[in-house]
Amino acid sequence: MFNARTFKFLKELKQNNNREWFQDNKQRYEDDVRTPALDYIETMGVPLGKISPHFIASAKKSGGSMMRIYRDIRFGKDKTPYKTNIGIQFRHAAGKDVHAPGFYLHVEPGDCFIAAGIYHPDTPTLGKVRLLMDEYPNEWKKISRRVVSEKTGFTFHGDSLKRPPRGFSEDHPLITDLKRKHFIAVKPLTQKQIMANSIVKDTAALFKTTAPLVEFVCNACDQDF
Secondary structure: OOOHHHHHHHHHHHHOOOHHHHHHOHHHHHHHHHHHHHHHHHHHHHHHHHHOOOEOOOOOOOOOOEOOOEOOOOOOOOOOOEOOOEEEEEEEOOOOOOOOOEEEEEEOOOOEEEEEEEOOOOHHHHHHHHHHHHHOHHHHHHHHHHHOOOOOOOEEEOOEOOOOOOOOOOOOOOHHHHOEOOEEEEEEEOHHHHHOOOHHHHHHHHHHHHHHHHHHHHHHOOOOO
16 A cells, blocks of 8 residues: 555655646656555445444545645645645545544655544534533543543644633633634554555554544534444
């Protein structure tokens, strides 16, 4: 699956992020980046289904679990046309984009990681997650301790509000978590781990570790798990 050539291509793309270079090296992209990623996605279908049948492992070249390499340059200052990483999201069947509950693998030279939960949810969804936390504080504490700990290696990532969200006081016992704009647990991985023959087995085990968090988010969104 992923190998040294995968990382070599991504490193070179970062140094030559232009359409001419990419077109000249497009076959390398197909062989060393997209094919290993699609193989990984296809193989993940069975173990992912054992965690939950409601998350999609789609090995399509376009519109599937692998995020497109082309950057949206319409609004940002960075006008380089290509992403220099591989992003793979196994999102909930009811989701339409990367902001749906899901499991994620990020492959990038010097910055590989695995993640799960919900990233940058819209305001109504964020409110639902906060409300469920407030209604079931002990369950949330149990889940967060189980998923995010020194033992698992996962930590919560993402921005937080400076002030309490509307309807919650500063002295709320869960105020730190209630202020979060994302509910996503992240664990760094090494390049060696990404290239290991056991990558599917290893990442499936990590996704299983984070499943309680994803299930909590799904419950908040009235989605099956």
